[in-house]
Amino acid sequence: MRYVIIVFIIIAIVDLSPFSKKDKRKDFYITLMIMMIALALSSLYALDIKIPSPVVGLDNFIRNVLKIAYK
Amino acid sequence: MILDKRKISRTQFMFSVACFIQSSSLLTSFFTSITKQDSWIAVILGSIVSIPTLLIYSYIMKKFPDKNLIEINDMVFGPIIGKIFSIIYIWFFMTLSAINTKDLGEFVQKTILDNTPSIIIVGALLLLCSWTVRNGIEIVTRYSLLFTFIATTIVISTVFLTINQMEMDNFLPILQQPKMAYVRATHIISAIPFGELVVILMLNPNLDIEPKKRIKYLLYGFLIGGFTLLLVVFRDIAVLSKTIEIFLLPSYETLRLISVYSTLSRVEALFAISLIILMFFKISVLYYISVMGIAYLFKMKSYKPLVLSIGVIIIIYSFIVYPSIIAHMKSGSETAPFGWLVVESILPLITAIVAKIRKLPEQKKGMSS
């Protein structure tokens, strides 16, 4: 968890600092949003909380709902 | 609106395509476990089956020479459905980046650095990739010729080094597997290495080639890549015989067997070198287009602020994408080909058909000019 915070501070410095000068509000919000998603995911990972994988979901969907998997 | 203005030249494009396919040629166990000694037939069939898909791509590339996939979706389907399509594609690209990152991370950890935590390996790799991505795609493709050259040299030289261990009898009996096995292996090959070429649609506006000639270079690159894949599979079957079906990395095992008396042996490092180089290329490209996809989706003015965050997402995604190697293999050889087929062939086909029906983009050109 410590490392996650350190890494994100570095990322924030590198990525968000250009926005301080120029007026690009929209870009700033989108960047912030993506960064928050990344932060959330990595915090969950660092705290050992299981995140469901969309690929496994797709797998189960194809296998059990569409029933077209190879045997 | 073009975020990355650097151009990719003809040879760079051609070898990028080749490199992209070669990077998958080292991980062949998805289909070698199914068709065993007939895998080479499956490779040939798979390449033939993939050609129509490539024609669809080239049709789209010809129609929209200076637009990438996200913009094309917006133009063809309108803003709402187009966005849905784009999100599917972006998810697909990120999944591919995650899976490839995972493959490489696992390989390095399993074979070379088995005590190192995988986040260090993957993190270092993605950091390097993020550097290249920030500098634009041209930086990576510039090296594609070199990478292809290294990989092809390694493949060809190992063919010669293992020639004393090859036995042509290992290819017998031919065509004795159940018919479904061939269909399945062909499908897997056309979906997993070849179909992933859908990424070139994202690089489309960066190509410095006349729209009509793009197909030519695409096919050349495809041939180089496909031929390498065929050669690798041939070599592995001839050397490993039946055991090819039980290994997760047949090529790695083949290279481990090389020993020209005691002077030249233990050359599996070559495999690691070519795998890491090619995977670096592939992950960089996939990473780049994931970032680009998101930047275009939100119509941002610069893609650079996104790079590191998306890199972190890819790393975390690569850890959670499959719970285990068994799930990975099962998915890769049973269900993923169907999912990938939709994204790689059916969606582009729909795009092409709708574009044809709506007479895009000529109509728009007439209006704008």
Next chain:
Amino acid sequence: MSKKIKSFNFILIIFIALFLTGCWDNEELDTISIVTGVGIDAADTEGNIKLSLQVGKINQEKSTPQSAGGSDDSIILEIEEKSILTGTNELERQVTRALFMFHNQVIIFGKEQAKKEIKPYIETFIRQNDMRMETLVFISEGEAKDILDIKMEQDKISSFGITKMIEGIQRYDETYSIRVLDLVCMIMDEGTTPVLPILKIEGSDKSRLLLKGLAILDNEKYIGELNETETRGYTWIRGKFKNTFIEVDTEDGLAILNMSNIRYKLKPQIKGEDLIMDLEILGDVVFSEVQGFHNMTIEETTKIILEGAKEKINEEIEASLSKSKKLKTDFLGFGTEYHKRFPKVWEDVKEHWENIFPEISLITNIELNLIDTGKIRNSLDMKEGK
């Protein structure tokens, strides 16, 4: 902006320098013990094995010649455990250094263990990443541990001695070099019974090793072995001689032929209901030693010797074939040949192959081509002149 990029690059470089150096996996020579041989023997307890690892000592003072021969060059670690990996893990706690398996040269199964089973233990050698597929596999006449333990005259570490021996033999005969890969291939092939070379300790001071034929492993269990003649027959049928000596002992005299440039063709055929194997052996022969043949011309002698040689080869092949029929197990790989050439027929017969197999008739066709008589033309005993 460029300053920013520069600082970013700077951070990146420091990061890479710190984290890419791979210090997690450093393995210094003085912290590992290099395993050079693995022996697996039967244990008294059911389900257990006696695992012995031969660990080669690293000679640190290489330049001092007097130290050679003074101390032992290898040590044997022994343990009784359920599997190879539990064994090595257990041993790892007993020795001061980490066990390093990458340089393992040989895997030896004791005969008693081979009579029980070997398949589950082979599995470890293909699954674990630090085990190599080119490691040689043997069966030992006595206990595998004894073979690892002996000091050979020239090679103090016996597993290196074995590897060198096999390398030498491999130049003319490939039968004895069976790698893990070959063994797995044989196990996986339909219609082949695996064979493994047998090692035996010889000599008065027990310092020599002898390759003493092949062990037959039906269902991966030891069921019998081939003696020298039968092994030669096996080698002829499987086409593994590169060149060989043939000893022809006729009424008129003794001749040793050196046969080289050997070409084999093993062709399965189906004639009506019968399965016929067609074996063709072509080779060039050179007279190496001729004794006897008093008062005979060279032409006569040649004829007799070549006939004798063919007969000799046929005898060897026949011995091997009859052994195979007696044991009702197809270690000659005929089933695999049918599986490869006649896959459809194979589907029908594979269920009761062990009953069909003894019915197969083997037709041999041997052609020897005399190319040289050595440095001299006539033997000292032979008739002068023509």
